[in-house]
Amino acid sequence: MNEPLTPEDVASLRRTYLLSGLEDDQFLTVIALAHSLPLAAGQVLFQQGDAASAFYWVSEGLVRLYRCSPQGDEKVIELVSSGRYFAEAALFMGGRFPVNAAAQTNSRLIAFDSAGFKAWLSQDAARCFRLLGGMSARLHKMVNEIDALTLMKGTDRLMQYLLDHSEPDIDGRTVVELEAPKQVIASRIGVKPETLSRLLHKLSDLGGIEMQGTRVILKDLDKLPESGLD
Numbered sequence: 001m002n003e004p005l006t007p008e009d010v011a012s013l014r015r016t017y018l019l020s021g022l023e024d025d026q027f028l029t030v031i032a033l034a035h036s037l038p039l040a041a042g043q044v045l046f047q048q049g050d051a052a053s054a055f056y057w058v059s060e061g062l063v064r065l066y067r068c069s070p071q072g073d074e075k076v077i078e079l080v081s082s083g084r085y086f087a088e089a090a091l092f093m094g095g096r097f098p099v100n101a102a103a104q105t106n107s108r109l110i111a112f113d114s115a116g117f118k119a120w121l122s123q124d125a126a127r128c129f130r131l132l133g134g135m136s137a138r139l140h141k142m143v144n145e146i147d148a149l150t151l152m153k154g155t156d157r158l159m160q161y162l163l164d165h166s167e168p169d170i171d172g173r174t175v176v177e178l179e180a181p182k183q184v185i186a187s188r189i190g191v192k193p194e195t196l197s198r199l200l201h202k203l204s205d206l207g208g209i210e211m212q213g214t215r216v217i218l219k220d221l222d223k224l225p226e227s228g229l230d
Helices: 007-014 024-031 114-122 125-151 154-164 182-189 193-205
Strands: 034-039 044-046 054-060 062-068 074-081 100-103 107-113 174-177 209-212 215-218
Touching: 007 024, 007 054, 024 114, 054 062, 054 114, 062 107, 074 182, 107 114, 114 125, 154 182, 154 193, 154 215, 182 193, 193 209
Parallel strands: none
Antiparallel strands: 034 107, 044 100, 054 107, 062 074, 062 100, 174 215, 209 215
16 A cells, blocks of 8 residues: 655655755655555565566665575575665666565565656756766675675674664664574575574674674674684
């Protein structure tokens, strides 16, 4: 069921990399192409090969992007948390989604109509350049992240994942809420689920983290060996 955007949605979107460079009237035109879309945990948003009729911004929740092998094995490409876009590149890549997407938790997305957005872009080349500037900066950052992850061992990839998803709690501690099941996180960082469990236990034994159910408290990562635990 589609719903209108809230004032909080509009304010948050105004600060995003994709829309922050637009003039006010341009921003209002683009926002008129968007609506709010609630998803229940486990609900599939689109499948690989579907026509890219929209791109999305996560207002609340967590979305899993993944591909499936011919044998049915799932490889998690990305876990998209609140405050992030996804599927915007499909606008310029043949118009079909290259992956599957499903809500990992109860989520609320902002969906932008792709056809309307492309029609708006086609009216003025300057709009395209503003958009491409934001997308290029984001792509450059992602390429650097992929290069770094390729060179990391499993422990380092786990630590980077924890750091990237950490937030301070009310007590000033650095905390990660494991919103996705361990097998999903393991697939995201490129290790087996049993390897992820082993690495978490070792990090805990060394005093780098403290496990509290689905909560991970980052304590003293400087204690951990630079060579990793793999």
